[in-house]
Amino acid sequence: MKYAIETFDLTKVYGDFKAVDSLNMKIEKNSIFGFLGPNGAGKTTTIKMLTCLIPPSSGTARVAGYDILKNPDEVRQQIGMVPQKVSLYEDLTARENVEMCADFYGMPEDLKESRIEELMELVDIKYAADKPVGQMSGGQQQKVSLVASLIHQPDILFLDEPTIGLDPTTKRVLWDLIDELNSSGHTIILCSHDMYEVELLCDYVGIINQGVLAAFDTPQGLKDTVIKEEESLRAKEIGGILDRIDKETPESERRAIQEIKKSERICAGKEISMLIVNLTDDLLSELEALPVTLDVKKHHTGRIILELDETCETAVNDVLAAVIRNNARITSISTKDPSLEDVFMKVTGR
Numbered sequence: 001m002k003y004a005i006e007t008f009d010l011t012k013v014y015g016d017f018k019a020v021d022s023l024n025m026k027i028e029k030n031s032i033f034g035f036l037g038p039n040g041a042g043k044t045t046t047i048k049m050l051t052c053l054i055p056p057s058s059g060t061a062r063v064a065g066y067d068i069l070k071n072p073d074e075v076r077q078q079i080g081m082v083p084q085k086v087s088l089y090e091d092l093t094a095r096e097n098v099e100m101c102a103d104f105y106g107m108p109e110d111l112k113e114s115r116i117e118e119l120m121e122l123v124d125i126k127y128a129a130d131k132p133v134g135q136m137s138g139g140q141q142q143k144v145s146l147v148a149s150l151i152h153q154p155d156i157l158f159l160d161e162p163t164i165g166l167d168p169t170t171k172r173v174l175w176d177l178i179d180e181l182n183s184s185g186h187t188i189i190l191c192s193h194d195m196y197e198v199e200l201l202c203d204y205v206g207i208i209n210q211g212v213l214a215a216f217d218t219p220q221g222l223k224d225t226v227i228k229e230e231e232s233l234r235a236k237e238i239g240g241i242l243d244r245i246d247k248e249t250p251e252s253e254r255r256a257i258q259e260i261k262k263s264e265r266i267c268a269g270k271e272i273s274m275l276i277v278n279l280t281d282d283l284l285s286e287l288e289a290l291p292v293t294l295d296v297k298k299h300h301t302g303r304i305i306l307e308l309d310e311t312c313e314t315a316v317n318d319v320l321a322a323v324i325r326n327n328a329r330i331t332s333i334s335t336k337d338p339s340l341e342d343v344f345m346k347v348t349g350r
């Protein structure tokens, strides 16, 4: 089985509102998958269908090799779920809560106790095993929740905002733990609004928007798509401006530079990367000699990477003036790698 989860036109309709609309995705076994989307996009609804809490209106999915409609019991045996709001019995101790879960899955007594010990040690909560959950901190409760979700050794673990509200240290502990669980063979489905967390942990990312899967790729794949789109846009813009200038008149040259500078996506102070046609050694030396240039590198792809003095407002102008003076042309320009957050904003139009 290559995929931990496959969905086939998975759809959920409430009245005449489509909360999830013909979702088709494949999540590789043993990967960490980040499920992103704005509030109300359909993440929880999807997860509820995949964990057999609600039935789809149409379509279906295979989870751990089992169909959610035909084999819901088998699906439940293969999955663990850590919900956003910890759903443990506050009056019971951590151990009692986990024991209840183990009984729910019908675990034999001897196996149950040894597994509880092992998991509590793994998440480092053994010291509080006999404390009522209601007297525990948020981070401690999350750890107990994790132990409860792992007690029956599920293949796939669903985590809904597992680190929300946790302090940075506890967050890191949980991130390490998620990584460890993944290394020991669990597929992790992580719903999160924390882009740093997703970028740090996830092998693949899916972005759902208004019930529709709007993007699915590796984090770098998603960023590369944005880079390519932006670069072709910039190349077009800059190409158009350079086409219009009359190199004989300094006024026209000045206006062209101003026009390019106005493009808010190009700003001084950042590393800029350019593809230049007609790049001569003279131009390269001129770029290196500019007072605003801190560093110039020529990449093996032919791109020029310039680090500019961020305190100098005319930095970009000076570079462009040198390019124009040397009768060269910029065919593409970019400032920095977009973040996953940039991708999210672009894909969801927010």
Ligand SMILES: Nc1ncnc2c1ncn2[C@@H]1O[C@H](COP(=O)(O)OP(=O)(O)OP(=O)(O)O)[C@@H](O)[C@H]1O
Binding pocket: 014, 019, 037, 038, 039, 040, 041, 042, 043, 044, 045, 046
């Ligand atoms: N039981 C329900 N009845 C009617 N509409 C519902 C029901 N459950 C969810 N919805 C609607 O479906 C849409 C998707 O909700 P869902 O909870 O899946 O979003 P989400 O992506 O998990 O959002 P968030 O990030 O805020 O948790 C929302 O517009 C929500 O109001």
